[in-house]
Amino acid sequence: MKELTRDNLAVGDGHEIHVRSYGNPGGIPALFLHGGPGSGVQESQLGIFDPSRFHVIAFDQRGAGLSRFDDRFHANTTPHLVADIERIRERFGIERWMVVGGSWGATLALAYATAHADRIGAMVLRAVFLGTRHELERAFLSSLPRFYPQLYADFVGLLPEDDRSRVLDAYWDRILDADPAVHRPFSIAWHDTERVLSVLSPDVPCLSEDLSARGDRPLPRTPFMEAHYFHNDCFLDAPLIEQVHRLNGLPGILIQGRYDLLCPPETSYALASRWTGSSVRVVSPAGHSMEDQSIRSALTAAITEMARLMNGRL
Known part of the structure; x- marks a missing residue:
């Protein structure tokens, strides 16, 4: 996709966010909005847009991608991103x-839209995540042992016995620890486990390597920002599902992988039941990952459909 502009936007608090635009300026x-939190924009993801029809704007959120920061966690909350x-x-x-x-x-799209509904023409959301602890517990403490019992044993087994009654908090505490000897194995384990849950057919559904010994492996970036956000209930003042009524009448399509273990269909359907004007499109067989071609095709079709609606609204 043709890049139009690229710039760093100073937003205060020691942060500059990297903003790019693509496609047709008219x-x-x-x-x-990229995922994670903390993953940054991958240009390949923007292939879901028709560059002749859209003026696409994408940015690396605070502490992610090419954005600059003095302290990635300082002044890095959902209200700041909104x-x-x-x-x-x-x-x-x-x-x-x-x-x-x-x-x-x-x-983040829902947090922004419920705060600024008058700025929304249409929404296309994939794998709805409402930022709740319940969803994280369901993924890592319920779905994981049900579908990948050996991986769950590896994941929990990395913790001392005293902390196995508080698995998620124990992981996040260690990931945010300043000592590399502490955060390295847990950040890698979190990343690799999350990756298994995000694809239909993972290559190696276990943590078989000595995570502490792999000093040559680059550390993934997302576990640190995820731990920061998840430890703080994603910095949401009120449940998003209780605010979505503010979007009633706005068109929205929710793209949902049938076998998504991280963000299963029930969440998309629960959201749609409270949002007049939205609908769920289930893709099967598909999981969580946007890399799945069937998910990408469904997103492109939904975006094209929303474009036709917006042509009459802009």
């Missing part, structure tokens, strides 16, 4: 736009 404005999105919209002079995001990107 096209339908669309905001793409405010950053408004700064970007104003920077580009956009009145209303389509908002597209998946997993954590869907969480």
